[in-house]
Amino acid sequence: MTATGYYVQCRHPVMIIGAGPAGLIAARVLTELDIDYMLLSREKVPGENKACAGFIPSGALRDFGIDTLPGAHPVTTVRMKFPRQDMQTVEFGAKVGVNVSRANLGMTMLKHVGTGSGEIRLQTEVGQVTVKQSGCELTLHKQGQSEKLTSEIVIDASGVNPVSLKTVQLRERLPDHLMGYTAQYQMEL
Numbered sequence: 001m002t003a004t005g006y007y008v009q010c011r012h013p014v015m016i017i018g019a020g021p022a023g024l025i026a027a028r029v030l031t032e033l034d035i036d037y038m039l040l041s042r043e044k045v046p047g048e049n050k051a052c053a054g055f056i057p058s059g060a061l062r063d064f065g066i067d068t069l070p071g072a073h074p075v076t077t078v079r080m081k082f083p084r085q086d087m088q089t090v091e092f093g094a095k096v097g098v099n100v101s102r103a104n105l106g107m108t109m110l111k112h113v114g115t116g117s118g119e120i121r122l123q124t125e126v127g128q129v130t131v132k133q134s135g136c137e138l139t140l141h142k143q144g145q146s147e148k149l150t151s152e153i154v155i156d157a158s159g160v161n162p163v164s165l166k167t168v169q170l171r172e173r174l175p176d177h178l179m180g181y182t183a184q185y186q187m188e189l
């Protein structure tokens, strides 16, 4: 244990932050390549808190090898309504994808990842990413406990303003005034 009270260990050459579609696809590819990794997600169920219309194109499902998604509804038509515009309807004439809850998508993608070469830690938040000469150091928080882990490579898939931008200036954070705000509700059919 260090003077700060953290453990510093290096267990996996690759750390993936975030279990959205990007993080889960990265994990699946690393599993297929038999490369050792750790996937970290602050959610218990990947995607459960994500505001999303939930349309998944058929091609994306094929790419990920997903045949069935629980609670998925086929999509053949899309209707869109923008402020001060009439409702627009696009009829595709055939199924072009499905509509699904992000939690169901997240759990299905998680099952398809497999765990051969990886370790998956849910309900674990990455607080900080620090780049050092020896590698990247991640500060993790889970249920009031903190831990530091080092890794050679970090795949930061934690969303539009990824956590690593706090300390690593790869690009500017998208400012709040350029972000959209979303309210989401689900209707029982």
Ligand SMILES: Cc1cc2nc3c(=O)[nH]c(=O)nc-3n(C[C@H](O)[C@H](O)[C@H](O)COP(=O)(O)OP(=O)(O)OC[C@H]3O[C@@H](n4cnc5c(N)ncnc54)[C@H](O)[C@@H]3O)c2cc1C
Binding pocket: 017, 018, 019, 020, 021, 022, 023, 040, 041, 042, 043, 046, 047, 050, 051, 052, 053, 054, 055, 056, 057, 124, 125, 126, 127, 157, 158, 159, 160, 163, 182
């Ligand atoms: C309103 C709205 C509607 C949309 N509708 C559609 C649609 O119908 N179809 C479609 O294909 N796309 C849609 N999108 C886009 C889609 O949601 C994104 O393209 C997609 O979620 C991006 O995936 P991602 O894996 O990059 O990031 P995310 O899905 O944002 O995943 C990031 C993950 O990282 C986790 N995370 C974040 N910070 C940390 C941290 N510090 N530590 C640990 N974990 C962390 C989050 O909990 C999250 O699970 C929509 C987006 C919005 C905003």
